[in-house]
Amino acid sequence: MTSRNYIQGQADHTMFYKHSEKGKCCILIVYVDDIILTGDDSSEIVRLKEFFGTEFELKDLGNLKYFLSMEVARSQTGISISQRKYVLDLLSEVGLMGCKPAETPMEFNLKLGTNEDGEEIDRGRYQRLVGRLIYLSNTRPDIAFSVSVISQYMHTPREKHVEAAYRILRYLKGTPSKGLHFKKTANQNVEVYTDADWAGSVNDRHFTSGYCSYVWGNLVT
Numbered sequence: 001m002t003s004r005n006y007i008q009g010q011a012d013h014t015m016f017y018k019h020s021e022k023g024k025c026c027i028l029i030v031y032v033d034d035i036i037l038t039g040d041d042s043s044e045i046v047r048l049k050e051f052f053g054t055e056f057e058l059k060d061l062g063n064l065k066y067f068l069s070m071e072v073a074r075s076q077t078g079i080s081i082s083q084r085k086y087v088l089d090l091l092s093e094v095g096l097m098g099c100k101p102a103e104t105p106m107e108f109n110l111k112l113g114t115n116e117d118g119e120e121i122d123r124g125r126y127q128r129l130v131g132r133l134i135y136l137s138n139t140r141p142d143i144a145f146s147v148s149v150i151s152q153y154m155h156t157p158r159e160k161h162v163e164a165a166y167r168i169l170r171y172l173k174g175t176p177s178k179g180l181h182f183k184k185t186a187n188q189n190v191e192v193y194t195d196a197d198w199a200g201s202v203n204d205r206h207f208t209s210g211y212c213s214y215v216w217g218n219l220v221t
């Protein structure tokens with residue numbers, strides 16, 4: 001890609017981009033054998049497809065609908081990204097498809113510590129579950145804080161920690177289709193908000209901080 005004057009992203013090495021002399025842009029994202037091509041430089045996108053066709057066996061699937069378990073839907077108001085199938089598969093995997101949904105991903109003012117109260121659980125199983133939830137947080141910022149809390153106990157999980165993880169799953173049971181919506185807007189501002197729970201850890205009195213940033217009115221990090 002660099003031989004075609006594309007620049008590799010520094011924050012994400014799977015992304016390459018190229019600006020034309022007319023100010024248009026073409027962006028390529030590659031993960032193993034899955035590729036996304038996007039941008040407003042339609043001519044460059046056509047040329048890049050032709051180039052790939054001469055180098056690899058390529059199949060053009062049209063407009064983006066599914067990528068790495070993320071479902072993409074377009075409408076007149078914008079683009080929505082969700083992981084509904086991923087959520088349902090996860091619930092089925094842990095046997096919670098028939099559970100009663102929870103209204104929130106975590107109990108109010110819940111304090112989890114690393115004390116030895118409660119029965120030890122399978123660490124590998126807990127780590128796999130939390131890892132799945134961390135990936136889901138990419139499109140579900142409503143569970144990001146709760147997942148960050150339970151991920152602090154990956155090495156010595158207890159029964160209370162897996163119960164907190166199951167609370168998140170019960171919340172997802174009632175909200176499997178929620179996700180991110182990137183709307184068309186005239187707002188071109190960049191906004192960042194931060195907060196912290198101030199000495200929220202029961203073990204060392206450290207605090208957990210959080211942030212969200214909006215570009216043109218849409219949540220990006």
